[in-house]
Amino acid sequence: MKKVTLFNTKHQDILEKVYDGLYQDVIDLSDLEGINTICTYGTLQQISEKISTHKRSDIYFLGNGNFHYLTFPLTQQYTHPFTLIVFDHHNDAGSFPFAKMTTCGSWINDAIEQNPVIKEVIVIGSTQQNEKELVETNLSKIRFLYEKEMTKERIEELAKTIQTEDIYLSIDRDILTEKQVQTNWDQGTITVEQLLQAICLVAKNHQVIGSDVCGDLEWDYTSSFRYPMKKYLQQTYQVNKLLFEELEEVMQ
Template sequence: MQTTILDFTGVYSFQPFMQGLKGDSRLVSATSNAEILYIDCADISGTDCYCDDEAVETIRKRFADAGITNAHGIHFFDNGNYHYMSKIWTDMVQEPFSLVVFDHHPDMQAPRFGNILSCGGWVKKVLEENKFIDNVVIIGVADHLVDEIRAELSQASDASILSKVTFIKESEVRKTGTPTSFSRTPTSFSRMRESLRSPTESGMTEGRIYISIDKDALSPAYAATNWDQGSLDVAALKEIIAGLATSHKIIGVDICGERARDFAGDEHHTVQEADALNSGLNRELAEFLAPFL
């Protein structure tokens, strides 16, 4: 299994686990069998929140130079401002698949100018541009944001894409004091499983999924991010993924949601606490996900 680290802001240098991965990594050619790739993206302009066309091509070239040809493995790519990287990764999926996103935001807004790729609209672009996408499930979105994006898109000319999206609202996965809280809400769980059913060549309902995790879906008790956060707990996150893995093939997983580079502390964490928390969570997720990939 390959782990890829895309470092845009340098924040990973403050996390012991990520420092360890970087120390074991190498930027390699397609003929190498390296398991850890580190790609420094700090010098690429036009990437913060919005990724312009030139930056997209630069990133794709660095993928090619590193021998990356598919979306398999685990991919880390900095804070939530770079969540559009999920679009670039899923562009490499060349088979029917579903997209499962953990995020406190729907990331389905139309761009404010042009057709530029953005952290707030990348899911919409996947639905519009990827011919292999079957459907999308977004888990942990703030309830009011679900209502707002439904209203916004239902009045637009591209309202049809909503038929491919299932929202599992934050209130449906909120921590209830038990590690199996999500599976004990059968309505939410069955809606998610039903939406992910897609035919395969064998005629079975098992399909392929790509998972994107923005840690801002989690409570501040588990992560320190640069966006407002939800209330999902890590046990529920892992439970959902493990449940999906019993009936689906996981193509790849990406993880974003680090603290801002200029974070100076807040009511939840000091800078040192935030780095320790995020480092521990990245390690926990990497170790948990590895057997599924």
């Protein structure tokens, strides 16, 4: 069984109840300030130190999409060449004007610029309507397969062009249709079944060295007033379970 670690960024007791049975370890970030959506490099260093005190996991659950930037410190754990593959409704490689800070919409640039063993980043499932202004100096290291191109044939073709044997998979659930799961960002139209197939196809003939999942709702003490809780809880738990099982399968 592959190890799953849950990042707790807020209201630890609620989060642990929501995902009870899906994880084996917890990294608690709830004592850190200034981590929602935007994070300074100084705070990222504190996060990296917390990560280092835990045995490395196979799968990390990052919480809602505001924390997708946690993939950045997670991938800094690796020192040998790999390809970072990101399934996301947004490209997360937008330019950000402030130095020594990262965000949920720009973290891919930080990963590329600060970890030379990332040979390429492949973003799958974004839409051109959501495309942010990209950093020109990083364009040579980023490829896109847009949502409308996510056919079995195109993904198989893409998988054959991955330059490294080792790959890291990062999944934002906002790529999925809101008919199957709810997130805190606008969402794509991909079904869970399509995403699971895409993960399998990309991983074929490659070694998945690590993975993470984000795109949660923000569960807190007011959730019951904002969401039809029973329905959304069932959806989010079941989708996470399917994703974790698929990631575990491709990491065998």
